[in-house]
Amino acid sequence: MSLTKEEVEHIALLARLNLSEEEKERYRGQLSSILEHVAQLQELDTANVKPMSSVLAEALALRADIPGESLTQEKLTANAPDAADNQFKVPPVLDNEG
Amino acid sequence: MADLTELTLLQAAQGLRSKDFSSREITQAYLERIERLDGKVKAYLTVTAELALSQAKAADDRLAKGGTDLPPLLGVPLAVKDVLAVDGVRTTCGSKILENFVPPYTGTAVQRLLDAGMVVLGKTNTDEFAMGSSTENSAYFTTANPWDLSRVPGGSSGGSAASVAGRLAPAALGTDTGGSVRQPAAFCGVTGLKPTYGRVSRYGLIAYGSSLDSVGVLGRSAADAAALYTIMAGVDPLDSTSMDIPVPEIKFTGEDEIKGLKVGVPAEYFIEGIQPAVEEKVRAAIAQFEELGAEIIEVSLPHTKYALPVYYLIAPAEASANLARFDGVRYGLRVESEDMIDMFMETRGAGFGEEVKRRIMLGTYALSAGYYDAYYGQAQKVRTLIQQDFLKVFEQVDVIAAPVAPTTAFKPGEHRDDPLAMYLEDVFTLPANLAGVPGLAFPTGFDGDGLPVGMQLMGKHFGEETLLKAVHVYQQATEWGKDLPEV
Numbered sequence: 298m299s300l301t302k303e304e305v306e307h308i309a310l311l312a313r314l315n316l317s318e319e320e321k322e323r324y325r326g327q328l329s330s331i332l333e334h335v336a337q338l339q340e341l342d343t344a345n346v347k348p349m350s351s352v353l354a355e356a357l358a359l360r361a362d363i364p365g366e367s368l369t370q371e372k373l374t375a376n377a378p379d380a381a382d383n384q385f386k387v388p389p390v391l392d393n394e395g
Numbered sequence: 396m397a398d399l400t401e402l403t404l405l406q407a408a409q410g411l412r413s414k415d416f417s418s419r420e421i422t423q424a425y426l427e428r429i430e431r432l433d434g435k436v437k438a439y440l441t442v443t444a445e446l447a448l449s450q451a452k453a454a455d456d457r458l459a460k461g462g463t464d465l466p467p468l469l470g471v472p473l474a475v476k477d478v479l480a481v482d483g484v485r486t487t488c489g490s491k492i493l494e495n496f497v498p499p500y501t502g503t504a505v506q507r508l509l510d511a512g513m514v515v516l517g518k519t520n521t522d523e524f525a526m527g528s529s530t531e532n533s534a535y536f537t538t539a540n541p542w543d544l545s546r547v548p549g550g551s552s553g554g555s556a557a558s559v560a561g562r563l564a565p566a567a568l569g570t571d572t573g574g575s576v577r578q579p580a581a582f583c584g585v586t587g588l589k590p591t592y593g594r595v596s597r598y599g600l601i602a603y604g605s606s607l608d609s610v611g612v613l614g615r616s617a618a619d620a621a622a623l624y625t626i627m628a629g630v631d632p633l634d635s636t637s638m639d640i641p642v643p644e645i646k647f648t649g650e651d652e653i654k655g656l657k658v659g660v661p662a663e664y665f666i667e668g669i670q671p672a673v674e675e676k677v678r679a680a681i682a683q684f685e686e687l688g689a690e691i692i693e694v695s696l697p698h699t700k701y702a703l704p705v706y707y708l709i710a711p712a713e714a715s716a717n718l719a720r721f722d723g724v725r726y727g728l729r730v731e732s733e734d735m736i737d738m739f740m741e742t743r744g745a746g747f748g749e750e751v752k753r754r755i756m757l758g759t760y761a762l763s764a765g766y767y768d769a770y771y772g773q774a775q776k777v778r779t780l781i782q783q784d785f786l787k788v789f790e791q792v793d794v795i796a797a798p799v800a801p802t803t804a805f806k807p808g809e810h811r812d813d814p815l816a817m818y819l820e821d822v823f824t825l826p827a828n829l830a831g832v833p834g835l836a837f838p839t840g841f842d843g844d845g846l847p848v849g850m851q852l853m854g855k856h857f858g859e860e861t862l863l864k865a866v867h868v869y870q871q872a873t874e875w876g877k878d879l880p881e882v
Contacts, residue, residue, distance in 0.1 A: 324752070332760075334703075339769070346776040348772060349775050376495075377726060388735045
């Protein structure tokens with residue numbers, strides 16, 4: 298199992314990670330060998346095995362739908378790199394031609 | 396006055412209660428020792444001296460008022476791994492992306508200990524987002540092992556383990572997603588409990604692998620670990636995965652607790668590649684359990700060798716989803732750009748370290764279109780087989796005894812450029828997380844270089860009490876873990 302540079306770039310874009318050329322090459326090699334190692338899972342016949350997504354068989358509890366106290370907007374925006382009027386500021390999402 | 400940092404957690408609690416010293420005095424003793432020695436050990440990312448002294452003062456006021464319902468650990472200090480949120484205290488996860496993050500709330504596990512009057516000395520070093528086995532993946536520095544400062548303390552809760560072994564805290568909180576409490580406990584010669592999945596609330600734990608993460612404790616003995624665990628455990632409306640199952644009060648009565656205990660020893664955990672000294676000490680400890688009255692039974696967990704590939708698909712897949720939140724919008728680092736997508740990519744590229752990016756890439760690949768069934772789907776199915784192995788063996792035995800890690804503490808850089816070799820450090824701890832069962836690591840002696848060797852008992856779901864009692868009896872009968880190193 299060997300990844301191509303294009304595949305690495307595609308995954309990095311999906312993961313929203315800017316990688317240097319050197320990182321792309323390093324991850325290409327390392328991810329290829331990790332994927333080779335995990336390929337041994339294919340040797341098991343799991344046709345009749347259910348996938349496990351939760352450790353405990355019991356249904357997860359839902360709390361009663363009662364409004365509680367929330368953190369204030371001031372507190373929630375206090376860590377933001379850019380905020381104004383209790384709102385998060387981001388670069389334009391839609392371009393002007395859109 | 397004798398050196399208060401030599402007291403165990405429970406001795407400290409007792410001394411406070413009988414007014415031999417104040418919370419301020421013991422807190423001060425730890426802060427002074429941290430000031431003097433943490434430059435060498437580097438266990439702490441942040442020392443919260445001011446907060447600690449104000450909490451100590453509040454505890455002293457409560458102690459002075461007296462009463463019959465004072466909480467048992469009132470006024471005792473502890474350290475907290477820097478992946479757990481504490482209101483108003485910088486919480487970095489060992490990452491540059493959260494270098495200046497100050498959470499506006501406190502996680503439930505920590506809050507319960509604070510409500511019980513405990514004192515937070517500071518936040519301990521960790522591999523970035525708890526991804527690692529040595530603290531080398533911390534964006535800040537690598538913690539040293541107090542037994543040999545040229546070696547790693549294990550990880551990811553390496554700062555917590557080193558703080559306990561170095562007497563820079565009487566006990567510490569850690570988290571365990573694939574062995575991150577137990578392996579550093581073994582490397583540092585202390586006791587570390589990873590509770591059952593769902594036993595301790597994760598509210599306020601910055602998530603890594605949500606189907607695997609658990610909040611645990613590191614201390615000088617099983618009795619100390621039990622005291623913290625019983626305060627932290629129990630259902631929490633703020634964590635829907637926390638289970639509403641009563642937490643028993645753990646009363647240590649004596650040697651009888653080990654009589655007739657059925658201890659399973661799985662052949663799959665004594666494999667080629669395990670250091671001879673580790674196998675020897677673990678086997679000796681198992682023999683000691685037998686001498687103390689336990690019944691030793693050979694068992695088999697046939698899918699053990701698949702735990703590593705299963706874990707390194709499931710954990711990165713969950714991490715890739717959990718860490719999507721670090722996008723430069725609501726908290727943490729932002730690298731400015733005119734374009735939104737560029738801003739995300741630049742921020743994450745600059746803010747995350749090498750191992751975190753590697754796992755995000757791996758997880759994203761495992762979840763991507765065309766590969767989901769072959770990788771993530773198959774891993775989830777094999778995880779079922781691994782859990783079934785445990786459930787089957789637990790029909791036959793009460794606990795499973797095994798090594799914690801194949802080696803004792805290694806030197807920084809030994810696994811550089813070979814992530815797979817580093818992942819193999821976790822080969823004996825991952826199965827408990829995949830199956831969701833509790834594990835308790837404790838010291839059983841030293842290798843030829845004087846480095847601690849640890850072993851673990853794994854138990855049934857919600858069977859922490861059995862583990863803690865068995866190890867308590869062992870620790871009463873042996874000397875291991877009683878002496879801590881001179882730093």
